[in-house]
Amino acid sequence: MSELIKVFLSFLKIGAFSFGGGYAMLPVIQREIVESNKWITSKQFIDIIGISQMTPGPIAINSATFVGFKVSGILGSIAATLGVVSFSFLLVSIANHYILKFKESYIMKAALAGMRPAMIGLIISVFLSLGRESYKDVKSVIIGVIILGLLLSNKLHPILVIVISGFLGIIFYSLLPI
Amino acid sequence: MKKILNMFFTFFKIGSFTFGGGYAMIPLIETEVVTKKKWISKEDFLDIVVISQTFPGALVVNTSIFIGYRIGGLLGAVIGLLGVVLPSFFIILCIAVFFIKFRDYYYVDLVFKGISAAVPMLILIAVVSLSKSLKINYVNLIIILVTIASITFFNVHPVLVILLSGLYGVIFLGKKVK
Numbered sequence: 430m431s432e433l434i435k436v437f438l439s440f441l442k443i444g445a446f447s448f449g450g451g452y453a454m455l456p457v458i459q460r461e462i463v464e465s466n467k468w469i470t471s472k473q474f475i476d477i478i479g480i481s482q483m484t485p486g487p488i489a490i491n492s493a494t495f496v497g498f499k500v501s502g503i504l505g506s507i508a509a510t511l512g513v514v515s516f517s518f519l520l521v522s523i524a525n526h527y528i529l530k531f532k533e534s535y536i537m538k539a540a541l542a543g544m545r546p547a548m549i550g551l552i553i554s555v556f557l558s559l560g561r562e563s564y565k566d567v568k569s570v571i572i573g574v575i576i577l578g579l580l581l582s583n584k585l586h587p588i589l590v591i592v593i594s595g596f597l598g599i600i601f602y603s604l605l606p607i
Numbered sequence: 608m609k610k611i612l613n614m615f616f617t618f619f620k621i622g623s624f625t626f627g628g629g630y631a632m633i634p635l636i637e638t639e640v641v642t643k644k645k646w647i648s649k650e651d652f653l654d655i656v657v658i659s660q661t662f663p664g665a666l667v668v669n670t671s672i673f674i675g676y677r678i679g680g681l682l683g684a685v686i687g688l689l690g691v692v693l694p695s696f697f698i699i700l701c702i703a704v705f706f707i708k709f710r711d712y713y714y715v716d717l718v719f720k721g722i723s724a725a726v727p728m729l730i731l732i733a734v735v736s737l738s739k740s741l742k743i744n745y746v747n748l749i750i751i752l753v754t755i756a757s758i759t760f761f762n763v764h765p766v767l768v769i770l771l772s773g774l775y776g777v778i779f780l781g782k783k784v785k
Contacts, residue, residue, distance in 0.1 A: 446766040450666035452733040456758070456765040472723070476710070479722035480702060482729065485623050486695025487632075487665035494699040499707070503700065510696055514688060517664035521672040522684065524658060536777055537661045543776020544769055545740075546747040550754025551765050552734050557755070560727040572724035580732050587729060591722055598721020599714060 432501050433508045439466060440493050440512030447489070448541070449548050454489045456551035459558070462496050469496060471562040478559075479594075482587045489513050568601045611686055614678060617644060618671055618690025632667040636674070646678045667691060750775075 439461045447454035455478070462468045469477070481491040490510060497509030564570050576594055579585055585593075617639050621632065633656060641652050655677070659669035668691060675687025709715050741747055750772060757763040 442766065444664045446663055446769055448661075448663050448769065449737075450660075450664070452730055453737070454665070455730070457769075460765050475723045475726050476706075476719055478726045478729075479719065480699070480706075482726075484695060484698045484702070486692070486698070487667055489665045490668070490692055490695045491699050494696050495703050498700060498703040506696070506700055506703070510692060514664070514668055514692060517662065517669050518672055518684070518688060520662050520664075521659075521669055521676065522681075524662070525673065525676040525684075534661075535781065539781040540773035540776045541661055542780040543750070543772040543774070546750035547754045547768050547772035549734060549737055549741065550751040551758065551768060552730060552737070553751070554755050554758040556727050556730045556734060557759060559730065563723045563727050569720065569724040572721055573728055576725040577728045577731070580728060590725055590729065594721040594725035595718035596721065598717045598719065598724070602717045602720055603714075 433504060435466070436468075436497055436500050436505055437508040437512040440497075440509045441515055443489065443493075444513040445516040448544055451488060452552055452555075453548050455555045456548075458489070458492055459555055462492070468500050471559065473499075475559055475563060479591055482591045568605075572597045572601060611679060611682065613644075614646075614675070614683060615686050615690045618675075618687050619694060621667070621671070622691040622694040633670070636667070636670060640674055647674060651677065 443454065443457050443461055447457045459474060463471055463474050477492050477495050478488070480495070481488045484491060490513065493509035493513040494506045497506035499505070501508075564573060572594060575597060576590060579593065580590065621636055621639060624635065637649075637652055640646050641649050647655075652674075655670055655673040656666075659666055659673060662669050668688065671687040671691040672684045675684035677683070679686065710719070754768050754772070757768060758765065
């Protein structure tokens, strides 16, 4: 029971403090579920990001469901998912009554102007820490470079990128005799 | 009742067919809710998206709750939220159940080795595209570097970084955005 509450509160924090959506949510998610609570390993965190690219829906919901399940089964995934959306629900409920006030709120705009560069710094930090985990041998570096090349030269759909990288994994780690 | 069901399925569809989350989901929501169903006006929709961006949490979750309120009050908001969240919830639940069983199979492991090499690059690309909307100046550059240093070397919690940078924005950047 206490574990369920912990999962709920942790994802409540994730939902309340990650601005920008998508990858911008990764820094807080990583800190909460990998580093502070150690519910999953860095390797599993990378797995979840990969899976999130192939499945529909926001990455926050995907990781909440996955981590919740891993910590305490289906109830856990319900607790985590409720946690990650609760703050949004509360905030939107309030804003819905005062929508014009929010639209003109320059305090929020000013806060976001300060947060935007910080978010970029935070995502770069995620890149650095996941990179340390992912690039431990030459083969993974080569795969990374190929993927980066593909991403920069063509605007490939993320699903396609994940599929290609999966194939590259099989080719490099089982077929190539280096 | 019919409208509520209709709403649920519309948001369920939005949640089922949008991969990658975040901004990728916005055009689909617009097509469904504004163009096809005509539940809200285009102006209202744009206002909602702008406000949702300034809120923490997943963008598409915020937007769906907002639109739900507009169409059917509190019940509408709950239906919008459930509709958009449930597809990824069920899909990830299925994956989590099987994933834990099959993750260590030889070929599955190879596939994930490849994916693991691609994930940091996807994050790097997200950094690049997010940085495009950011002005290059000393303040932004310093905030980015201080953020990276505080996370990587001093283990500061990302939430603290977000709060402080927001506070900085409110105090020093208020005039710029007014």
